[in-house]
Amino acid sequence: MRRRLPAVLAALVLATGSLGAAPVASAAWGTSGTAVLTGQAARMPAGNPTAPTVSVVGVYPATRTFTVTWSTAWPYGGRPATGYVLTRSATLSGAPMDDGTCKGAVVHGVPGVYVPADAGAATQSCTDTTRLNLGSVQYTVTPVWSRWVGDASAASTAVQ
């Protein structure tokens, strides 16, 4: 009997071992599928901001400072524009803005970007200081979102 005990134990191991491996039966069967989807990138919203307002201090030939004010643009997701490009058009000179904050700087490769100190404020303003004889002056404001540049606003009312 004792000599047969190993055989009995081996049989038990075999039997229980086989039973232990049985739950493989619960496997699920995988499947998949692929398609090429298309999407669209946004564009900068039009009509945002509206025409700026302009005030001026000084009379030519003395130094004059134009202050340009406009409503903050909110292009995407309730976030304000990261900057603005201002342009000046004058009846007597096509010279670029020579001094003041409105002329901006190169930001992310975009030239002439004015970056507000408080981008989320309700309104923004910058100054354009000059001694040139410009004649009648108007400004437009163009919102910038990182490297994206939107459409220019309508021109401001002309000031002398």
Add this chain to the structure above:
Amino acid sequence: MRTTTVLRRRVGVVAGVFVLLFGGSVAVASWTATGTGQGSARAASVSGLVVTAGSPLGALYPLPADTTPATGYGSGTVGSVSTTVANPNPFPVTITSATVGSVTSSPLGGRTCAAGSVLPTSSAPIALSPPVTLAAGSAPTAVTVPGALYMVSTAEDGCQGASFSVPVTVTGASA
């Protein structure tokens, strides 16, 4: 008498071993039959899911600086991709994840939008929460993969209005 006792013991041992082996064999046979039988039957009939493009969701724009795709887009649909999936199999399938491939951008005429301007948020499978279960032989059903794509914050101006395409693989298992 001793011979009879020894014989009875031997018979008992042999019977016990027989019962164990035979009983175990029955159990093994039963499990194998169930597992293998079902597996063979399903393996022979499993078909791929039929995926088609759905309606585009929120249009992408450059991710705000210093944000992540998860936090930078205010709208829940921006960066999501939409598909429809049909299940041609004779058993229900639960879709658990989607994998987004490389994006190809096509800018508007006269513009440029560099490769890499639109990227998948993850190269790993994106888990669908909750998973989507399709009935056996189901008609095309909308499946949305949220937060699948984003546009890098430095995307150039020429990416405005660009269209893009991206392969999306949905993966599921028999429910």
